[in-house]
Amino acid sequence: MLIDAHLHCTGRETRDDVLRTLDDAQVDIGVLLAPFLDNGYSLDDPASLRRANAHLAALVRGHEDRLTGFAVVDPRDPQAAQDLRHAVETLGLRGVKMVPTGWYPYEDRVQPVFAVASELRLPVLFHSGIFIDGRSGRFCRPSFFEVLRDHPGTRVTLAHLGWPWTDEAIAVGLIDRIHGVPPEQAQFRFDISFGPPPPYRREVLQRALEVLGAGSLQFGSDCFLPCPGRELSERRRWVTELLDLLQVDDAARQRIWSGTAAAWLGRSPAPVRLGAGRPLTPVCC
Known part of the structure; x- marks a missing residue:
């Protein structure tokens, strides 16, 4: 099973586009983020984020087995907590x-906004580290996210x-391990979508695996x-090559490809079927 836990919508995609992309890449489940960077959507424009959330809700509707939609809100906006509740309870985002x-x-x-996310027991994805702007x-x-x-x-x-604050990120995650919290119940986990440029990637991933573990x-x-x-598929290949270099075993790979994200999303790690009725070929084992 393969979960891509970090996919950006732009507002230009259609449902068929997304499902075709997932099928071609042999991805079971995609976590889709409402658009917020271009095409009339902006983090500084709460009204545009409401449109973005509505766009995403329409896109994933009826395909929740494959597509998990994440709202985007600007928590500085006094209406943001209400917008988040509406996105989840009315629009069906997760x-x-x-x-x-x-x-x-x-x-x-x-x-x-964090209080509403906690009340609704939501998975929350934060950008951390250097930002594109x-x-x-x-x-x-x-x-800074310890307040969660x-x-x-x-x-x-x-x-x-x-x-570039990967040691600091690892330290944030380490607290749960120090207190004996199982990974699937921990409050913090980390996606390995590449912030680090190529020369840093092996060291960063190796350190995270050694300290935190694949879970x-x-x-x-x-x-x-x-x-x-x-x-x-190319992004997946980058990770596969690093896992090969680090001699990561199959059980740990399965955590990275799907197990950690499935626990985060509250989903069963059992594989689902791809579009057009063809079964997924396992990625790592």
Whole structure:
């Protein structure tokens, strides 16, 4: 089974586009993020994010076995907590993505959104580390997300292993291990969509595996839809080559490809069938 836990929508994709991409890449389940970076959608425009969430809800509707939709909200907006509740309870989205741009996760003004996510027991994906705008990395340090421990109903993934602050990200995740919390019940896990440039990747992944274990790591391509399946497959190949170099065993690989994300999403790790009735060929074993 393969879960791609980090796929960006742009607003240009159709449902058929997405399913074809997943089929071609032999991905069972895609976690789709509502658009927020271009095409009239912006993190600084809450009205555009409401449109983005509606677009995503329409796209995934009827295909929830393959497509898991994550709302995007700006927690600085006084209506954001209400928007998140609407996205989940009315639109049917199943999680939330947030990017700290112009706000710190520990600020009082953003806690109401975290409280709703906790009440609804949502999986939450945060950007962590340097951000593409070249300005917002200072808001995205991994330790800033420790405040989510005040909202124990949340299941948090920090994207990109917080690069370049990967040691700090690992330390955040290590707390659950120190206290004996099983990985599937831990509040923090990390996607290994590549923030680190190629020269850093082996060292970053090796350190995370040695300290946290595969049960705290999950695959995400960080691709932008619409795109051909070969783009997702290429990102998967990058990870496979690293796992081969590090001699990671099959059980750990299965955690990275699907087990960690399945626990995060509250889904069964049992494989589903791809479109057109053809079964998935296992990726790693």
